[in-house]
Amino acid sequence: MPRYARPVEAPAEPRWLDDDESQSWLALAGMLVWLPDALDAQLQRDAGLSHFEYQVMAMLSMSPDRTRRMSEVAELANGSLTRLSRAVDRLSKRGWVCRRPDPTDGRYTLAVLTDAGWDKVVQTAPGHVAEVRRLVFDPLTKAQARQLSDIGARIQRAIGPRDGCAPPSSGA
Amino acid sequence: MPRYARPVEAPAEPRWLDDDESQSWLALAGMLVWLPDALDAQLQRDAGLSHFEYQVMAMLSMSPDRTRRMSEVAELANGSLTRLSRAVDRLSKRGWVCRRPDPTDGRYTLAVLTDAGWDKVVQTAPGHVAEVRRLVFDPLTKAQARQLSDIGARIQRAIGPRDGCAPPSSGA
DNA sequence: TGTGCTCACTTGACACTGCAAGCGAAGCTC
DNA sequence: GAGCTTCGCTTGCAGTGTCAAGTGAGCACA
Numbered sequence: 001m002p003r004y005a006r007p008v009e010a011p012a013e014p015r016w017l018d019d020d021e022s023q024s025w026l027a028l029a030g031m032l033v034w035l036p037d038a039l040d041a042q043l044q045r046d047a048g049l050s051h052f053e054y055q056v057m058a059m060l061s062m063s064p065d066r067t068r069r070m071s072e073v074a075e076l077a078n079g080s081l082t083r084l085s086r087a088v089d090r091l092s093k094r095g096w097v098c099r100r101p102d103p104t105d106g107r108y109t110l111a112v113l114t115d116a117g118w119d120k121v122v123q124t125a126p127g128h129v130a131e132v133r134r135l136v137f138d139p140l141t142k143a144q145a146r147q148l149s150d151i152g153a154r155i156q157r158a159i160g161p162r163d164g165c166a167p168p169s170s171g172a
Numbered sequence: 173m174p175r176y177a178r179p180v181e182a183p184a185e186p187r188w189l190d191d192d193e194s195q196s197w198l199a200l201a202g203m204l205v206w207l208p209d210a211l212d213a214q215l216q217r218d219a220g221l222s223h224f225e226y227q228v229m230a231m232l233s234m235s236p237d238r239t240r241r242m243s244e245v246a247e248l249a250n251g252s253l254t255r256l257s258r259a260v261d262r263l264s265k266r267g268w269v270c271r272r273p274d275p276t277d278g279r280y281t282l283a284v285l286t287d288a289g290w291d292k293v294v295q296t297a298p299g300h301v302a303e304v305r306r307l308v309f310d311p312l313t314k315a316q317a318r319q320l321s322d323i324g325a326r327i328q329r330a331i332g333p334r335d336g337c338a339p340p341s342s343g344a
Numbered sequence: 345t346g347t348g349c350t351c352a353c354t355t356g357a358c359a360c361t362g363c364a365a366g367c368g369a370a371g372c373t374c
Numbered sequence: 375g376a377g378c379t380t381c382g383c384t385t386g387c388a389g390t391g392t393c394a395a396g397t398g399a400g401c402a403c404a
Contacts, residue, residue: 015301015302015305016301017301017304017305017309020317020318020321021305021309021317023321024308024309024317024318024320024321024324025304025308025309026321026324027320027321027322027323027324027325027328028308028320028321028324029250030250030324030328031323031324031327031328032204032207032208033250034250034328034331035204035327035331036204038331050390069352070352070353071351071352071353078201078202078205078206080391080392081352081353081354082353082354082355082391082392082393083390083391083392084353085353085354085355086354086355086390086391087390089354090390101399102352105351105352105399105400106352106398106399106400107350107351107352107353107398107399107400108351108352108353108399109352109353109354129187129188129189130187132189132197133187133189133193134330135327135330135331136196136197136200136327136330137189137193137196138330139326139327139329139330140323140326140327144319144322144323144326145192145193145196146192146196147316147319147323148196148199148200148323149192149195149196149198149199149200150199150316151199151203151312151316151319151320151323152196152198152199152200152202152203153199154311154312154316155203155207155307155308155311155312156199156202156203156206157311158306158307158308158310158311159206159207159210159307222360241382242382242383243381243382243383251361252361252362252363253382253383253384254361254362254363254383254384254385255360255361255362256383257383257384257385258360258361258384258385259360261384273369274382277369277370277381277382278368278369278370278382279368279369279370279380279381279382279383280369280381280382280383281382281383281384345404346403346404347402347403347404348401348402348403348404349400349401349402349403350399350400350401350402351398351399351400351401352397352398352399352400353396353397353398353399354395354396354397354398355394355395355396355397356393356394356395356396357392357393357394357395358391358392358393359390359391359392359393360389360390360391360392361388361389361390361391362387362388362389362390363386363387363388363389364385364386364387365384365385365386365387366383366384366385366386367382367383367384367385368381368382368383368384369380369381369382369383370379370380370381370382371378371379371380371381372377372378372379372380373376373377373378373379374375374376374377374378
């Protein structure tokens with residue numbers, strides 16, 4: 001395991017993790033690696049989509065007129081604008097999303113979910129939700145699920161605001 | 173937010189997430205994106221290492237003779253053999269790790285942490301642990317930290333064994 | 345009007361990753 | 375001990391991500 005307990009020759013003297021903490025961190029670190037991986041795998045297998053691409057389409061599917069500015073989509077999907085731009089390239093090629101200049105301000109670009117894109121989301125969502133349920137909520141007690149919500153919020157608050165990204169508790 | 177609540181026209185009828193679950197999932201998903209990012213950022217900034225590279229070196233620093241077979245390192249660092257091979261390429265170029273054929277079986281390759289690599293780990297560890305503490309343990313109550321350990325274990329168990337990777341609870 | 349700035353986005357260069365094919369070393373069978 | 379298979383690792387390639395530079399629309403102020 002990575003060195004989280006005190007090394008033999010420590011230069012500074014930070015507070016090393018005790019046994020409980022080490023174990024928690026180990027469990028968290030594993031989850032951090034494997035859960036996104038598992039969710040991506042399900043979407044890739046069943047829908048040919050990355051989790052990020054799915055999030056982009058799912059988000060558009062909940063927006064008025066299935067339309068939203070690129071920068072808003074990027075923020076809501078937890079991704080950079082560059083990443084979104086490339087994802088929209090891919091989704092456009094597949095006919096699920098298209099771009100359109102914002103008539104009210106030519107600097108903005110609107111991403112629009114097409115009818116085919118809507119169908120794709122409607123068809124993909126149940127399997128994805130089922131996987132989230134299977135991997136996250138089924139194994140946990142109700143109390144743990146509630147705790148998880150608080151734990152996630154606290155950790156995100158500690159990370160602090162990412163430049164240009166959603167403030168701590170905006171659900172948007 | 174992505175569509176985890178029921179869409180207007182659902183084809184199948186899975187169990188959609190209720191409000192509590194949606195909120196938990198939202199918090200978890202955000203954490204899943206931002207925590208690895210924040211940890212990587214700290215290591216990159218302070219040590220010029222990715223989290224994965226750090227894990228590789230940290231793991232070697234705890235191994236007998238600072239040496240271990242490539243395949244073992246890959247497994248312990250939660251990475252593929254390809255990924256490890258390339259990471260060791262990079263770390264070798266910087267003089268922190270070197271490869272050596274296993275004298276007992278020429279098929280294996282041993283990764284060895286050099287003296288310079290050891291120094292690098294010793295120098296990097298305190299800052300990294302401090303960041304883990306700042307982002308994870310300081311914001312949580314003791315009880316939450318303990319819960320997190322169980323939560324992580326349950327979710328990893330649900331994901332199941334990844335091919336060739338550590339079984340559920342082997343600390344190895 | 346025009347010059348220059350800012351803003352939202354895209355694009356080019358480059359880095360990292362996984363898949364699958366390739367490689368040499370071991371082991372197995374005859 | 376020749377030939378096949380298996381094993382552990384590396385490598386070519388394609389895909390996706392970031393950073394920084396580029397583009398074009400709007401805005402501000404002379």
